[in-house]
Amino acid sequence: MTVTVRPDIVDLARRASAGETAAADELLRELEPLVVRTVRLVVGSGSWAAEDAAQDALLDIDRGIASLRDPRAVKEWALRVATRRALKVSRRERLLSLRRAPGLDPELLAESSEAETGRSAAMKAAFDLLPPRLRATAVLRLYAGLSEDETAGVLGCSLGTVKSNLHDARKRLAGELRERGFEPTTLPKEAT
Amino acid sequence: MTTQNASAISLDELANTLKSYAGPAHPRRLPVRHRRRPWRIAWAAAALVLAFVGAAYAAGFNPFPGIAAANHPATSTDTLPASLTAHIAEFSSGMERYGHGRLLPDTARFITQLPSGMRFYTIATSAGGLCLATVRSSGGSGLECGGSLSKSRPITIASERPNRATPPVSYGLAMDGVTAVSFKAHGHQTTVPVKDNVWAYEGQNGALRSVTVHWRNGSMQTLIDGR
Numbered sequence: 464m465t466v467t468v469r470p471d472i473v474d475l476a477r478r479a480s481a482g483e484t485a486a487a488d489e490l491l492r493e494l495e496p497l498v499v500r501t502v503r504l505v506v507g508s509g510s511w512a513a514e515d516a517a518q519d520a521l522l523d524i525d526r527g528i529a530s531l532r533d534p535r536a537v538k539e540w541a542l543r544v545a546t547r548r549a550l551k552v553s554r555r556e557r558l559l560s561l562r563r564a565p566g567l568d569p570e571l572l573a574e575s576s577e578a579e580t581g582r583s584a585a586m587k588a589a590f591d592l593l594p595p596r597l598r599a600t601a602v603l604r605l606y607a608g609l610s611e612d613e614t615a616g617v618l619g620c621s622l623g624t625v626k627s628n629l630h631d632a633r634k635r636l637a638g639e640l641r642e643r644g645f646e647p648t649t650l651p652k653e654a655t
Numbered sequence: 656m657t658t659q660n661a662s663a664i665s666l667d668e669l670a671n672t673l674k675s676y677a678g679p680a681h682p683r684r685l686p687v688r689h690r691r692r693p694w695r696i697a698w699a700a701a702a703l704v705l706a707f708v709g710a711a712y713a714a715g716f717n718p719f720p721g722i723a724a725a726n727h728p729a730t731s732t733d734t735l736p737a738s739l740t741a742h743i744a745e746f747s748s749g750m751e752r753y754g755h756g757r758l759l760p761d762t763a764r765f766i767t768q769l770p771s772g773m774r775f776y777t778i779a780t781s782a783g784g785l786c787l788a789t790v791r792s793s794g795g796s797g798l799e800c801g802g803s804l805s806k807s808r809p810i811t812i813a814s815e816r817p818n819r820a821t822p823p824v825s826y827g828l829a830m831d832g833v834t835a836v837s838f839k840a841h842g843h844q845t846t847v848p849v850k851d852n853v854w855a856y857e858g859q860n861g862a863l864r865s866v867t868v869h870w871r872n873g874s875m876q877t878l879i880d881g882r
Contacts, residue, residue, distance in 0.1 A: 496680035503678050517682040525749070586664075586672045605670040606677065633663035640664065647664050 469493060476537035479528045487528050490537070495521060497538070497607060498545045504602045505549035506556065507591045516552040520545040542607055543617045546599050553595035582645050589639030593632055600628035718759075718779035721804050721830040724766040724851040725777040732765045735776060739788055739796040743778070746798050755800070756782025763788070767851035773824065775853050787811060787828050804830040809868050809876070810854065825863055826855035832871050838863040 472493055478486035499517040506513035523544045531540055590598065596618070603614040604625070615625045637647035719725035735743070740760060747757040762779040769775075772792030780786060786800040799813040809830045816823035829836065829849040836854040837846035840863050847856045856863075868876045 499680060499682055500677035504673055504676060514682045521682070522749070583672070583675070586668065587676050590669075590672060590676070601669060602673060605666065606673040630663060633666070633669060636664040636669065637662060647662075647668075 472537055473534050476528075476531060476534035480531040480534055482529065487525070490528065491521065491525060494524065494538075494541045498524065498541055501542060501545050501602055501607055502549040502552075504606060505546060505595060505599045506553045507598075510556065512552055512556050513549075516548055517545075519552075520548040523548055538607075539609065539613055539617055542603060542609065546603065546617055550595050550599055553598070582640070585640055585643040585645055586636065589636050589643070592639060593635055597628050597632040597635070600625055601632045604629055718762050719764065719777050719785065719803075722766070722777060722785075722828060722852045723831050724853070725764040727764065729761075729764070733763050733776070735760060735763050735788070736790055736794075736796070738794050739776070739790050742796045742798060743788070746800075750780070750800065756780040756784060758786055758798075758800070767853045769855055769857075771824075771857065773826075773855070775826075775851075777828070785828075787813070789815075789826070799827075804828060806830075808878070809833050810836060810866075810878070812863065812866065814863075822858045824855060824857045826853065828852055829854050829868070833868050834871050835869040836866065837869065838866045840864075 472490065475486050475490040475493065479490045498520050502517040502520050503513045506516050524541055527540075527544060531537060533540070590601075593601075599618060600614060603609045603617055604611065609617065611622055611625045615622050618625065620628075640647050743758050743760055751757050757780065759779050759781060763776050764778075766775045766777055774790045776788040776790070778786040778788055780800060783803070784800055785803050786798055788799075789797040797813070797815050799811060801811065804810070810833060811827035812825065813827055814823055814825040825840070827836075829852055831852070833849050833854075835846050835848050837844065838856075839845070840856065845856065846869070847854050866878045868878060870876065
């Protein structure tokens with residue numbers, strides 16, 4: 464369900480942080496899908512701002528590899544850098560969207576929501592309406608596959624905040640779905 | 656799936672939505688931006704998009720369509736200073752890594768020089784992009800890259816401040832037909848002329864807002880309303 468990175472990424476990170484250029488290139492290639500998709504989900508798919516932010520996040524990681532202190536936590540570190548960039552951009556975009564129409568690009572929308580109608584489209588639209596912090600929590604937990612502890616570490620918040628953010632996100636999504644005429648389907652947590 | 660508690664969406668459905676919503680593994684192609692912000696106060700926004708399809712050039716392929724000041728045979732004035740060449744080599748590897756091609760220094764064309772001594776060069780990229788390179792009289796250099804200019808994006812916007820002793824300068828390329836660029840800076844409405852396809856503004860800190868392009872035929876085009 465969640466994304467994985469290859470097992471030897473820690474060794475790559477160790478060599479990259481020691482200044483080995485080839486290892487840094489390989490590490491970036493390995494992290495790129497995770498970073499790009501995480502940023503895109505947090506900022507909101509369908510906007511050039513998300514693509515721009517993803518690119519900036521990769522550059523942030525490229526610049527920061529040399530200062531990576533704990534290669535064993537390279538995935539969490541990369542997600543922290545990416546999430547920080549994504550939250551900054553998504554907050555700016557939310558403020559701007561109060562003054563103008565949201566910067567969604569029809570070309571990107573057509574690409575990202577091809578053939579999607581009904582419930583799936585409603586879920587995506589509802590997700591984009593969540594506050595950035597809730598989106599980030601959901602993405603780190605359910606897409607990037609971090610534990611609640613790791614998510615708290617990446618977001619710099621408490622474990623309780625992660626739990627309440629995720630619950631709040633699911634609750635708001637259910638409400639949005641209902642407003643759009645769809646009944647939320649739920650399962651007990653232990654059954655998922 | 657059962658409908659047990661409709662107060663919150665299931666983790667499964669949310670996870671599946673995120674998975675299907677995540678998109679491709681690489682950023683969709685955007686203009687590459689490179690900002691010099693040694694004091695963390697320079698800001699930059701590249702405003703460059705798709706190719707300007709249009710005039711055929713009698714002299715053959717022109718890597719700088721719509722930029723007359725750059726459309727000339729290479730001369731000794733087009734030779735890039737060593738400081739910029741080193742900067743290009745470093746920047747080029749980063750661009751290639753992200754699939755934006757590399758800079759082609761041989762295509763460099765000097766376009767103009769400001770009274771302050773700041774010199775401007777255009778440089779093409781192997782991916783059909785366009786870069787504006789700057790060299791200050793002190794030797795510092797900057798690079799801003801993206802796609803070609805077009806009617807919908809007729810100018811580029813960049814800003815830099817190499818040190819605290821120097822006022823920030825905002826500048827960019829302007830395609831043929833653009834005579835001036837106006838904007839709000841620090842609360843004041845300002846208009847600067849375009850000379851040799853370059854506009855530049857020195858002396859104020861902060862972002863430019865409500866950027867408007869003035870065309871030769873008298874029409875105006877607002878690019879970044881309210882920002």
